[in-house]
Each structure stands twice: as C-alpha cells, then as structure tokens.
Amino acid sequence: MSFISLAMVLLLAIFLGFELIRKVPATLHTPLMSGANAVSGITVIGAFVFAGNDMGGLAKFFGVLAVFLATINVVGGYMVTDRMLSMFKGKGDRNAK
Amino acid sequence: MQNEFIINVVYLISAALFIIGLKLLSHPSTARRGNLLSAVGMLVAICITLIDQQIVSYQWILIALAAGSIVGAVVARKIALTSMPELVSLLNGIGGLASLAVAFAMVVGGSLATYIVVILLIAIAIGGVTFTGSLVAWAKLSGKLGNIIQTKAMVFKGQAIANSLLVLAIVLFAVGISFVPQMTFLVFVFVILCLALGVMLVLPIGGADMPVVISLLNSYSGLAACAAGIALNNNLLIVAGALVGASGIILTSIMCKAMNRSLTNVLFSGFKEVSSVSTKIEGEVKAISCEDAYYVLEAAQSVIVIPGYGMAVAQAQHAMKELQSLLEGNGAEVVYGIHPVAGRMPGHMNVLLAEADVPYELLLEMDEVNPRMENYDVAIVIGANDVVNPAAREIKESPIYGMPVINADLAKNVFIMKRGMASGFAGIDNPLFFKDNASMIFGDAKDSINAIIRQFAD
Numbered sequence: 307m308s309f310i311s312l313a314m315v316l317l318l319a320i321f322l323g324f325e326l327i328r329k330v331p332a333t334l335h336t337p338l339m340s341g342a343n344a345v346s347g348i349t350v351i352g353a354f355v356f357a358g359n360d361m362g363g364l365a366k367f368f369g370v371l372a373v374f375l376a377t378i379n380v381v382g383g384y385m386v387t388d389r390m391l392s393m394f395k396g397k398g399d400r401n402a403k
Numbered sequence: 404m405q406n407e408f409i410i411n412v413v414y415l416i417s418a419a420l421f422i423i424g425l426k427l428l429s430h431p432s433t434a435r436r437g438n439l440l441s442a443v444g445m446l447v448a449i450c451i452t453l454i455d456q457q458i459v460s461y462q463w464i465l466i467a468l469a470a471g472s473i474v475g476a477v478v479a480r481k482i483a484l485t486s487m488p489e490l491v492s493l494l495n496g497i498g499g500l501a502s503l504a505v506a507f508a509m510v511v512g513g514s515l516a517t518y519i520v521v522i523l524l525i526a527i528a529i530g531g532v533t534f535t536g537s538l539v540a541w542a543k544l545s546g547k548l549g550n551i552i553q554t555k556a557m558v559f560k561g562q563a564i565a566n567s568l569l570v571l572a573i574v575l576f577a578v579g580i581s582f583v584p585q586m587t588f589l590v591f592v593f594v595i596l597c598l599a600l601g602v603m604l605v606l607p608i609g610g611a612d613m614p615v616v617i618s619l620l621n622s623y624s625g626l627a628a629c630a631a632g633i634a635l636n637n638n639l640l641i642v643a644g645a646l647v648g649a650s651g652i653i654l655t656s657i658m659c660k661a662m663n664r665s666l667t668n669v670l671f672s673g674f675k676e677v678s679s680v681s682t683k684i685e686g687e688v689k690a691i692s693c694e695d696a697y698y699v700l701e702a703a704q705s706v707i708v709i710p711g712y713g714m715a716v717a718q719a720q721h722a723m724k725e726l727q728s729l730l731e732g733n734g735a736e737v738v739y740g741i742h743p744v745a746g747r748m749p750g751h752m753n754v755l756l757a758e759a760d761v762p763y764e765l766l767l768e769m770d771e772v773n774p775r776m777e778n779y780d781v782a783i784v785i786g787a788n789d790v791v792n793p794a795a796r797e798i799k800e801s802p803i804y805g806m807p808v809i810n811a812d813l814a815k816n817v818f819i820m821k822r823g824m825a826s827g828f829a830g831i832d833n834p835l836f837f838k839d840n841a842s843m844i845f846g847d848a849k850d851s852i853n854a855i856i857r858q859f860a861d
Contacts, residue, residue: 332753341424
C-alpha cells in the first residue's frame with residue numbers, strides 16, 4: 307500500500323478517535339486509559355513476523371520480546387478494565403441485585 | 404495471497420469492533436460491553452495474524468503469548484484498585500517498549516527504504532521516551548524509589564542545556580542511521596539516548612501534575628504503535644494506534660484546561676522557581692470536633708462531598724460511603740463533586756468511589772455542582788486542597804489564579820478534613836480555611852469519618 311493511503315487511514319482514524327473519545331464522560335476516564343493501554347497492545351500482531359522467522363539473531367529476539375510485552379498489555383489491560391467497569395453501578399443496578 | 408486477503412478482511416472487522424467498543428464507553432451502563440467487544444476484536448486480530456505465511460516457526464510466538472498472558476492476568480487480578488495510577492503508567496511503559504522492540508527488530512532485520520528507516524526511528528524514539536518516562540512516573544506515584552526518584556519536581560543545574568544536547572544528539576544519530584542503517588551499533592546508541600531522554604523529561608515534573616503526564620504518555624504509546632504500523636504497512640496497527648493516541652491527547656488537554664495551564668507550562672515549569680505569594684490572608688482557622696461536626700451534619704438537608712488525593716491516601720472511600728448511607732437514612736441528599744484533576748490520574752476519584760459502591764449518578768462534575776453550591780448545607784472536603792482554593796477566583800497574584808475550582812467556600816458550611824495545616828501541592832496558602840463558614844477537622848480522614856459515624860450510632 308502506498309504511503310499516501312496509509313497516511314489517509316491515519317488521518318481519518320485520528321479524527322474518528324477525537325469524535326468518539328470526546329463523548330466519554332469524566333467518570334470513565336480511568337477505564338478509558340487502561341482500555342486504551344490494552345488496544346495499544348495491538349503491536350503484538352506486528353511482532354509475529356519477527357518472532358516467527360527462522361533466521362534467529364537480534365531481530366527474532368526483539369520480536370519475541372515485543373510479543374511478550376504487548377501480550378501483557380492486551381491481557382492485563384482488558385482484564386483490569388473489565389474489573390473496574392464491573393464496579394460502576396447505577397442506582398437501578400443496585401435495586402435489581 | 405489468499406491468506407493476505409482473509410487477514411485484511413478480519414482486520415477490518417477488528418477495527419470496527421475497536422471503534423464500536425469505544426463508542427459504548429460513552430456511558431457507564433454500556434461500557435463493560437464495549438470493553439468486551441474491543442477484546443474480541445483484539446482476539447480475532449491476533450488469531451488471524453497467525454496464519455500469515457511469513458511466519459515459519461510458532462514455538463517462540465506461542466511461548467511469548469503464553470508468558471505474556473500469564474503475567475498480564477496475574478497483574479490484573481492481584482493489583483489493588485487504589486494503585487491504578489501506578490498500573491496504568493506501567494502499562495503505558497510496557498506498550499512503549501513493545502513498539503520499540505518491534506521497530507528495532509525491523510531495523511536490524513533487513514534492507515529497508517530510507518523513509519521506512521526514518522519512520523522506524525520515530526517509533527523507537529517515541530517508544531523509548533514512553534518506556535522510561537512511564538517508569539519514572541511510576542516511581543513518583545508509588546514512592547517505591549523514594550530515595551532516588553522523589554515525587555516532587557527534581558531539577559538540577561544545567562538540566563535545560565543537558566536536555567537540549569540530548570535532543571541534538573538524538574537527531575544527529577537519526578540522520579546518521581538513515582544513511583547507514585546496517586550499523587546496528589548506531590541503532591543501539593540511538594535507543595539508549597531516547598531512553599535517557601524519557602527519564603530527563605519526566606524527572607522535573609511534580610506529583611500533582613501526574614494526571615497530565617500519564618495522559619500524555621498514554622497518547623505516546625498509541626503513537627508509537629501507529630508509527631510502527633506505517634513502517635509495517637499494517638492498517639490495523641495504524642487505526643488502533645491512532646485511536647489510543649487521540650484518546651491520550653484529549654485527556655491531556657482536559658487535564659491542562661482543568662489546571663488553567665498550557666502543556667508547555669506543565670512539562671517545563673519545574674525549571675522555574677515557584678513565586679512566593681506575599682498576600683496575607685486575614686482571619687482565623689477554626690478547628691471543629693467530630694462531635695460538633697455530627698450535629699451540623701445531622702441537621703443538614705443536602706451535603707456535597709469533595710474528594711481529593713488525600714482520600715486515596717487515607718483509603719477513606721469506604722468510610723465515606725457508610726457515612727453517605729447514614730446521611731441518606733437521615734433524609735439528606737448526598738452528592739459528590741469531582742474536580743477533573745483530583746487525584747493522580749483522570750477519573751481517579753470515580754474509580755475509588757465506584758469501588759466503595761457509590762452509584763455513578765451521584766458523582767457530579769465541577770460544572771454541575773458549582774451553580775448550585777449555595778444550596779448545599781454542608782460541603783465536606785476530604786483531602787483536597789488546590790482544587791477548592793478560592794484564591795483561584797479572588798487573588799490575582801496567586802499562581803493558581805484563573806484555574807477552575809469547585810467553589811466549596813460558597814456552601815453554607817464547609818468541613819475540611821486534613822492532616823495538618825501544610826499547604827497543598829502548589830505550595831500556597833488556601834484562603835478557604837480562613838473563611839467564616841469553614842471549619843477544619845484535623846486528623847486522618849478515615850478516622851475522622853469513622854468518629855462521625857460512631858456519633859450517628861449513639
């Protein structure tokens with residue numbers, strides 16, 4: 307894909323991000339951050355090619371390292387966000403319980 | 404070829420799931436579902452990428468995936484929710500390091516076009532700064548390395564010059580590497596310089612400005628992924644990285660606005676001397692006993708609670724919830740007024756109170772409570788100082804003049820729970836304590852609240 311079309315995707319994604327995140331209420335800002343951490347763990351899919359080659363050497367080592375680190379972000383980020391969000395209850399939820 | 408097409412179709416679905424997930428985060432009642440959708444998007448993206456034909460051996464990938472999952476799961480389960488600011492800054496740092504590692508693997512992995520090398524160097528730089536910057540932020544928040552890295556702004560002579568030289572060296576190395584990317588040694592030095600820059604940038608920032616720093620580093624971790632995505636020609640990395648980057652930037656700007664400061668001011672004000680304010684505050688500070696506070700609270704029809712970082716330190720949120728129930732049983736209306744920069748990260752107070760089972764409808768933002776402040780019989784300030792400082796409205800010479808604050812002083816009575824008369828993080832006196840309608844309840848906030856609760860029981 308050409309650099310220009312990648313830049314186009316980037317531009318649109320940034321604008322979309324601004325529109326979406328502006329609507330997140332202040333009360334959810336901490337889960338937003340930890341959830342964003344999990345999403346930034348997407349680097350893991352970029353690391354597979356390097357971790358999975360057979361050439362060995364530095365590239366492979368850093369690829370494996372990246373898979374490991376990014377997986378911590380993905381799993382840790384989503385789980386802790388879920389744990390936090392499960393505690394945000396409204397008055398209605400309380401009565402139903 | 405066929406595989407590549409399938410992978411890209413699934414990436415499209417993943418991107419859609421991330422976006423819908425974020426959209427559902429706009430309300431507490433749907434937020435949990437949104438997070439789950441986002442996680443599903445991540446899972447399918449990871450699974451489908453594994454069919455990529457460029458991958459020849461799976462052994463190490465699976466080992467790294469398993470090890471990372473175990474570490475992540477253990478941390479997410481074991482962490483105390485009061486340590487969320489520390490955890491988020493650590494995760495920021497890990498994300499930055501992961502992007503750095505991917506970019507590094509690609510640079511040393513093979514022959515690349517010059518513009519790709521430049522983009523990879525940008526990814527390495529952002530990732531490196533994010534990693535060490537987050538580690539310093541973590542140390543400042545947890546206080547675990549208290550004797551090496553202090554919570555307050557750390558400044559030394561010639562720091563500004565040292566930083567400028569560091570940036571200059573980074574740029575020079577970047578230019579050099581883009582000409583001869585084969586020289587792995589140069590890339591190593593470049594990485595080390597970027598890591599050093601991260602430390603230098605966060606050291607001079609004080610603990611109270613951490614909400615801004617964490618948000619900014621959050622955004623960097625996304626931008627690093629984004630840069631890696633451009634170099635790897637991977638659309639999903641770009642979209643996900645941009646979403647994270649945008650989220651961090653918005654939070655950063657909200658935090659800066661809430662302190663009435665520019666980002667430049669937050670990042671570099673550590674270098675300036677704090678101007679001492681000579682304005683004398685007239686009046687007397689009154690202390691009140693928990694028993695007297697109880698009599699006022701018992702008669703109150705409406706109470707507003709304004710928490711700050713001190714509530715997190717004293718772990719007073721559960722006691723406060725108990726007091727809230729007692730007050731409500733007594734016929735009073737209780738709400739919480741939350742300043743955007745109360746605590747050490749965006750939304751810090753909301754998470755603590757949610758943990759203590761306070762319904763989110765009761766957590767009101769500054770703009771909602773300020774117009775009604777005169778109607779509250781009692782305002783209870785727990786461990787907050789600068790965010791309720793009326794000097795921001797009244798004293799032009801004050802360093803925080805112009806900062807939006809919660810106007811606790813306009814309530815009929817104000818109780819301030821505080822350990823002692825020390826000034827807040829900005830290092831300035833708080834005229835609120837001297838107002839006629841204000842009384843101090845000295846001591847640990849949790850103990851004080853429990854003492855009031857016991858009065859209700861009697």
